[in-house]
Amino acid sequence: MSINLLDFDQRGLADFCARLGEKPFRARQLMRWIHHCGESDFARMTDLAKPLREKLAQAAVVQVPQVISESVAGDGTRKWLLAVGAGNGIETVFIPEVSRGTLCISSQVGCALECSFCSTGRQGFNRNLTTAEILGQLWLASQALQGESAAQGAGERAISNVVMMGMGEPLTNFDNVVSALYVMLDDHGYGLSRRRVTVSTSGIVPNIDRLRAECPVALAVSLHAPTDELRDVLVPINRKYPLAELMAACRRYVGSAPEAERPLKGAGIPPELQGKWTREGSPRDFISFEYVMLKGVNDTLQHARQLIELTQDVPCKFNLIPFNPFPNSGYQRSEPEKIRAFQEALMSCGLIATVRKTRGEDIDGACGQLAGQVQDRTRRMQRLAQEASL
Ligand code: SAH
Numbered sequence: 020m021s022i023n024l025l026d027f028d029q030r031g032l033a034d035f036c037a038r039l040g041e042k043p044f045r046a047r048q049l050m051r052w053i054h055h056c057g058e059s060d061f062a063r064m065t066d067l068a069k070p071l072r073e074k075l076a077q078a079a080v081v082q083v084p085q086v087i088s089e090s091v092a093g094d095g096t097r098k099w100l101l102a103v104g105a106g107n108g109i110e111t112v113f114i115p116e117v118s119r120g121t122l123c124i125s126s127q128v129g130c131a132l133e134c135s136f137c138s139t140g141r142q143g144f145n146r147n148l149t150t151a152e153i154l155g156q157l158w159l160a161s162q163a164l165q166g167e168s169a170a171q172g173a174g175e176r177a178i179s180n181v182v183m184m185g186m187g188e189p190l191t192n193f194d195n196v197v198s199a200l201y202v203m204l205d206d207h208g209y210g211l212s213r214r215r216v217t218v219s220t221s222g223i224v225p226n227i228d229r230l231r232a233e234c235p236v237a238l239a240v241s242l243h244a245p246t247d248e249l250r251d252v253l254v255p256i257n258r259k260y261p262l263a264e265l266m267a268a269c270r271r272y273v274g275s276a277p278e279a280e281r282p283l284k285g286a287g288i289p290p291e292l293q294g295k296w297t298r299e300g301s302p303r304d305f306i307s308f309e310y311v312m313l314k315g316v317n318d319t320l321q322h323a324r325q326l327i328e329l330t331q332d333v334p335c336k337f338n339l340i341p342f343n344p345f346p347n348s349g350y351q352r353s354e355p356e357k358i359r360a361f362q363e364a365l366m367s368c369g370l371i372a373t374v375r376k377t378r379g380e381d382i383d384g385a386c387g388q389l390a391g392q393v394q395d396r397t398r399r400m401q402r403l404a405q406e407a408s409l
């Protein structure tokens with residue numbers, strides 16, 4: 020069976036080259052061709068010797084998931100539904116803005132964590148995505164967006180930022196996600212700055228520490244509740260890693276806890292990226308806390324006050340996300356005045372709090388609406404139900 024080179028970061032490619040009897044610098048060349056130039060045909064990799072190209076064609080492939088459909092929303096948001104075998108679909112969303120272009124990537128088929136307000140969580144867990152399937156989303160989107168007017172200030176490329184906020188919990192698919200992150204950061208890969216790559220987690224505490232040590236990119240933490248009592252219901256993983264532990268991990272991540280060491284060097288960090296760590300110091304000066312606004316559940320001023328207290332010694336910013344509804348969710352979005360009052364309560368204490376604009380709603384591309392095939396099934400059920408009642 021052919022080896023998919025999209026599965027490898029630079030170290031993996033170097034090992035692969037060694038197995039073929041090739042020098043390590045071939046790994047850099049391959050990385051450039053595959054990710055920087057978007058080339059999948061070895062025959063066109065012109066600065067590789069012909070015998071090597073032939074050897075590669077025998078042993079390897081560059082294979083991305085198949086695109087099932089692509090939709091573009093009225094606001095320019097694009098969503099791809101990709102096939103990952105066994106009838107499963109995953110979704111990738113591109114959100115163009117004036118000053119940046121953000122790609123939202125999935126890390127798993129479904130999710131095991133069952134947050135009560137999330138449609139991916141409702142679908143249950145199917146499997147982890149491979150590194151190739153995670154990077155394949157970026158590869159495909161980069162190709163599709165090539166030639167589009169680059170976002171202002173984002174340089175040549177339409178995709179200036181990547182967020183792991185699609186389907187799945189990235190920190191429970193740690194190794195595959197981190198290999199993919201290495202390629203995103205690699206100058207021979209996508210060359211993104213660590214501050215422009217964000218991992219979003221529901222709070223897998225031990226793996227927040229591992230990420231800090233091995234690949235300290237920007238971190239978003241899905242908080243959604245200021246007390247254990249409420250968070251246990253909304254984000255059930257809280258029962259395993261309660262708020263006190265989560266806040267301590269956040270402090271360690273931004274390096275403000277006394278026990279925190281700057282991740283200058285780490286055994287897990289590939290040599291080509293060590294310099295990046297040392298030069299840039301801390302990945303972010305703050306944690307981004309995500310907070311979904313659920314009507315009558317977590318949106319009162321009392322909740323805002325509790326939140327201020329909870330996060331008082333964590334350098335952070337808040338991102339308030341108006342709940343994005345899906346069929347039979349059982350939740351409603353907080354009213355705009357409630358969201359504004361909540362935001363003002365946080366800001367009056369000197370915190371930075373933004374309200375996330377919901378993007379791509381008309382194509383179900385907004386946060387928490389991604390559900391791959393299940394979304395389709397739900398729609399089919401809705402249609403059948405409607406037809407039945409006619
Ligand atoms: N599993 C990771 C990343 C994927 S979810 C995590 O939970 O952080 C990305 C963000 O969307 C998370 O903050 C998540 O809580 C939020 N989200 C999930 N369902 C939502 C919904 N229906 N409306 C608004 N945000 C939602």
Ligand code: SF4
Pocket residue numbers: 130131132133134137138139140141185186187188221241
């Ligand atoms: Fe999983 Fe994140 Fe959805 Fe929770 S919010 S079920 S962790 S994808």
